[in-house]
Amino acid sequence: MARRSVQFWRIDQLQREQLTRPFPARRVAEILSAARDLGTDRQFVSPDGTVLLAQTAALSPYPVLLLDRVRDTNLPSVGDALGRRKPLPLEPGDHLLETSYFAFLKRNVIAVLTSGNGPRASRMGEYLGGMLGLETGLVPVVREDIEEILNRLEVSRFEFALPAQRLSGNLMEGEWADVLDSASRLMTEGTFRIALTVGRSGRAEDKQRIRERIQQLIDLFRRAGSVEHFDYVVAEGKDSLTGDREVVDLLKERFVSHVEVDADVFNNPAKSVAEAVAILNKQARDNEAFFARTLPEVKGSPDNGSVPDIVPGGMTPIGEALATAVVAAGEPHGSVGTGETSQGGAGHELVRG
Known part of the structure; x- marks a missing residue:
């Protein structure tokens, strides 16, 4: 199994x-x-x-x-019990x-x-x-009240850990992909752990800016589809409603x-x-x-x-071609692909199929 x-x-x-x-x-x-x-x-x-x-x-x-x-x-590759390797038989x-x-x-x-x-x-x-x-x-x-707790959390720390063998930029997107990809080249054994904290010193406005940035990175992390590969993922901060310190286990918050x-x-x-x-x-x-x-x-x-019919290669080339045509014709670029009908209605029909 x-x-x-x-x-x-x-x-x-x-x-x-x-x-x-x-x-x-x-x-x-x-x-x-x-x-x-x-x-x-x-x-x-x-x-x-x-x-x-x-x-x-x-x-x-x-x-x-x-x-x-x-x-x-x-x-x-594929191989036998002795480790003799050969290409996949495609x-x-x-x-x-x-x-x-x-x-x-x-x-x-x-x-x-x-x-x-x-x-x-x-x-x-x-x-x-x-x-x-x-x-x-x-x-x-997410589970019952996690969203409510995170919305009230004035985050001060975000930390995660995973085995070095699982390190891969493919697990995440954006900035986190770069971090994990670089870490995979640094270590192949042990546990990789990273922590982001607001810190104790500094001006209040600087701390708030750091706090907002950490919150953005937490949101990006939560939207990834691979959190279950991690051993430890927590966010910590003060509940703005109760004043209590909260530690939220993000591995357990997803359903x-x-x-x-x-x-x-x-x-x-x-x-x-x-x-x-x-x-x-x-x-x-x-x-x-x-x-x-x-x-x-x-x-x-x-x-x-x-929902339009399938176009080989997808809608992106059509949208790009339409954008080029509209710009060349002097039409506002912002109207392309919004679903709004331009003069003559051609833009809407092309994008929506």
Whole structure:
């Protein structure tokens, strides 16, 4: 048996606006399914060069998508019991696929069944934005009152630790990716620990500026999909309401389930998808009462018309071409890709499909 985690996220924004109606997940799944049947290229290249590929695994009772990280460089080797190594036996044109599974549940919750190498939740946001023009904002589903506590916390210390063997810039994004990537070159054994503190000396305004910066880094850390790889993650500060000192364990604040899976099944492409769908459906049933108690209700119908057909290579090249054309024509650059109709309506139709 092997251990996998199921992380829970919520789509709280769409096209940079608060999302108060259901996300059109079923429509997305239908379009991806149709694109696969038509042989449409669904690969999307992220700004950092990561190649992503999504496909539909199920439409009911919840839409479930597979998201693969596609690799054809820096591939691992295979070997026998004596350590004799040889390249992976890939046929010409084959790629290594590292997979995560995404189930779109009620209340705009996404359940993500991950492995150590599969894409993080933020990668699904990249794919939906780049391939379909759907800019989504994802926030982690947290335990009961953690969000309230963190909002009141005047942070004075943030600290985390993880084994040196797990150090990798791929665990995080932004500034943290650079830190972990540099640390991975410094040490390969032991434990890497880092602490950010406001300090005791200095002017009040300087301390507040440091406190705000640490809070920004904490927010970035919390949005990463790989916190469970760390051994220790805490934020400490004064509760602005009670005046008490609070230590918040960020490893325990996320709503994450750990499940035991049959390693042989998950290594079998013919069986792994059905097993993943069954696990995610069970998680949806088991946690429905918690979501109903802690998350806002979502009313109305999804805006299915906002989801365009798949364009090979994604919507980004179209948006860039449209921006170039609009600027060349002397139109305000800020109107491109906002969903607003420019004179003649061409901009809206091109971007939205």
